Amino acid sequence: MAKTRDQSPNEASIPRQTTHPRSMNIVWFKRDLRLHDHAALSQAATSGPILPLYILEPDLWQQPDLSHRHYVFLLECLKELEASLNTLGAKLVIKIGDAVEILNQLHQNISFSSLFSHQETWNYWTYQRDQRVLKWAQSKGIIWVEPRQHGVFRRLKDRSQWGWRWYQEMRKPILPLPTTIDFIPHHHCDGLPHSQELGLIEGSCSQHQMGGRSQALKLLDSFLTSRGKDYSKEMSSPVTAFESCSRLSPHFSFGTISIREAFQAAEKHSLDLKNHLHDFSSSSWPSAMRSFLSRLRWHCHFIQKLEDNPKIEFKSIHSAYAHVRPELPDSELFDAWKQGRTGFPMVDACMRALIKTGWINFRMRAMLVSFASYHLWLPWQPTAIYLAQLFIDYEPGIHYCQIQMQSGTTGINALRIYNPIIQSIDQDPKGVFIKAWIPELAHVSEALIHTPWKQPLLMNGYPLPIIDEKTARKKAADSLYSLRKNPEHQSLSAEILNKHVGHRRVSNKSSSPIKK
Numbered sequence: 163m164a165k166t167r168d169q170s171p172n173e174a175s176i177p178r179q180t181t182h183p184r185s186m187n188i189v190w191f192k193r194d195l196r197l198h199d200h201a202a203l204s205q206a207a208t209s210g211p212i213l214p215l216y217i218l219e220p221d222l223w224q225q226p227d228l229s230h231r232h233y234v235f236l237l238e239c240l241k242e243l244e245a246s247l248n249t250l251g252a253k254l255v256i257k258i259g260d261a262v263e264i265l266n267q268l269h270q271n272i273s274f275s276s277l278f279s280h281q282e283t284w285n286y287w288t289y290q291r292d293q294r295v296l297k298w299a300q301s302k303g304i305i306w307v308e309p310r311q312h313g314v315f316r317r318l319k320d321r322s323q324w325g326w327r328w329y330q331e332m333r334k335p336i337l338p339l340p341t342t343i344d345f346i347p348h349h350h351c352d353g354l355p356h357s358q359e360l361g362l363i364e365g366s367c368s369q370h371q372m373g374g375r376s377q378a379l380k381l382l383d384s385f386l387t388s389r390g391k392d393y394s395k396e397m398s399s400p401v402t403a404f405e406s407c408s409r410l411s412p413h414f415s416f417g418t419i420s421i422r423e424a425f426q427a428a429e430k431h432s433l434d435l436k437n438h439l440h441d442f443s444s445s446s447w448p449s450a451m452r453s454f455l456s457r458l459r460w461h462c463h464f465i466q467k468l469e470d471n472p473k474i475e476f477k478s479i480h481s482a483y484a485h486v487r488p489e490l491p492d493s494e495l496f497d498a499w500k501q502g503r504t505g506f507p508m509v510d511a512c513m514r515a516l517i518k519t520g521w522i523n524f525r526m527r528a529m530l531v532s533f534a535s536y537h538l539w540l541p542w543q544p545t546a547i548y549l550a551q552l553f554i555d556y557e558p559g560i561h562y563c564q565i566q567m568q569s570g571t572t573g574i575n576a577l578r579i580y581n582p583i584i585q586s587i588d589q590d591p592k593g594v595f596i597k598a599w600i601p602e603l604a605h606v607s608e609a610l611i612h613t614p615w616k617q618p619l620l621m622n623g624y625p626l627p628i629i630d631e632k633t634a635r636k637k638a639a640d641s642l643y644s645l646r647k648n649p650e651h652q653s654l655s656a657e658i659l660n661k662h663v664g665h666r667r668v669s670n671k672s673s674s675p676i677k678k
């Protein structure tokens with residue numbers, strides 16, 4: 163099983179002075195595909211000529227959580243990164259293969275003495291790869307400098323100072339694009355493979371978001387100048403969320419923009435509004451900016467949990483839930499959920515929108531997981547993998563923690579069982595979103611759009627509900643509620659709370675299911 167990340171200290175992760183001030187360096191781009199606010203690049207550029215490197219790792223693309231849509235987004239990001247480097251007179255060296263083998267070959271050719279890359283807290287595969295790279299670097303006497311790119315801290319002893327440290331990290335000056343960089347000329351570059359060569363199956367993400375830093379900057383600008391005004395009010399409904407949420411998540415995940423850049427832009431915008439907006443107190447902007455800034459903190463808060471406990475990717479956070487659901491999903495129910503054919507219009511519309519666009523808003527993600535984990539009683543691991551493949555913004559730290567929270571396996575959060583019919587009525591009262599994504603129901607009246615099964619003759623091939631909503635919800639709540647009564651459950655919950663949140667008391671609320 164996964165070792166905890168803090169059991170394998172990478173001493174080289176602490177930035178330090180290189181022993182050869184003008185040595186040749188490699189800057190290894192990972193999930194930080196930009197040149198601005200790039201600590202690894204900035205530090206490397208001051209200590210000698212550099213080779214900018216991206217390693218395309220076929221084994222990583224074999225992992226079940228990665229998919230074709232991630233690859234498409236990656237290619238767009240790499241294209242822009244390459245163009246930006248070209249304007250500085252440099253080339254992005256792309257190599258295909260195992261990271262240790264590639265680095266070893268490069269070392270034989272250009273004998274670099276330092277490797278610079280941002281700390282990566284991603285999935286367990288990348289963690290293991292980094293351990294191998296560290297071992298190799300140490301065996302060659304190469305210094306691996308790994309600055310932080312987020313407010314996530316390695317080998318954190320406890321959570322007590324976390325919030326303070328996060329703000330400190332976010333308020334550090336943004337690193338400018340280095341103006342003087344010496345590049346090591348290197349002409350051999352591998353061509354990027356076609357997705358099929360990596361075994362990636364083309365999906366139906368025909369309305370996917372575009373990658374690349376220019377897209378990230380456009381999104382940030384339009385969010386802060388207009389789209390984000392009613393963010394707090396509009397983020398929960400899929401009718402408005404596609405436009406009113408920032409849509410920056412895939413860019414944070416691939417690092418075309420840093421969280422710090424977004425944080426500082428949003429803080430500046432808040433200040434500008436305060437100073438210049440005449441109706442500031444009655445405007446919706448202040449609460450929009452507060453909510454957005456909190457979410458940027460949550461981004462790192464969740465990644466920190468995975469950094470502290472990598473088992474979260476595979477195992478229920480609270481052991482009482484390890485075997486509560488069957489190990490393998492019921493294939494009929496699972497397939498219906500995967501394809502958006504459960505018979506519950508809001509669930510299906512969200513799934514179909516996600517398949518085509520690679521994105522859905524927070525509340526609807528939570529509802530999709532809640533429906534799979536409670537109503538369909540599916541184990542969370544396969545649903546997590548399926549959603550990881552669909553979310554272009556897949557970020558393991560956020561993803562697995564949220565999946566577990568929404569499946570009720572953390573033992574420290576209130577159970578939230580979303581009623582898909584109430585969500586439908588609340589978030590899409592006129593059925594606009596449902597009709598857009600479920601053409602079979604396009605002609606159904608507003609009165610019936612949330613419960614079309616009441617008129618089966620009008621369903622036009624759309625399926626009847628695959629479960630009885632009320633019975634399934636009650637059964638799931640009863641099962642988990644009885645587990646929570648156990649005193650051992652309470653004591654382990656207190657330990658988990660202390661480790662991941664930083665205070666000791668387990669809220670009484672956690673034992674009463676909230677039904678929405």
Ligand SMILES: Cc1cc2nc3c(=O)[nH]c(=O)nc-3n(C[C@H](O)[C@H](O)[C@H](O)COP(=O)(O)OP(=O)(O)OC[C@H]3O[C@@H](n4cnc5c(N)ncnc54)[C@H](O)[C@@H]3O)c2cc1C
Pocket residue numbers: 397407408409410411412414415454457458460461462464522523524525527528531553555556557558560561562564565568
């Ligand atoms: C089951 C489930 C799985 C999720 N998986 C992912 C994932 O793989 N990758 C991912 O980036 N987000 C994930 N989220 C969180 C959230 O839904 C997305 O961050 C958000 O919808 C992204 O859209 P946006 O960029 O427009 O967000 P905005 O609402 O504009 O928020 C700005 C940024 O804040 C961060 N953020 C927002 N909400 C959260 C949250 N609840 N927790 C942590 N960070 C947050 C994201 O980085 C986001 O880009 C998941 C949520 C759930 C319920």
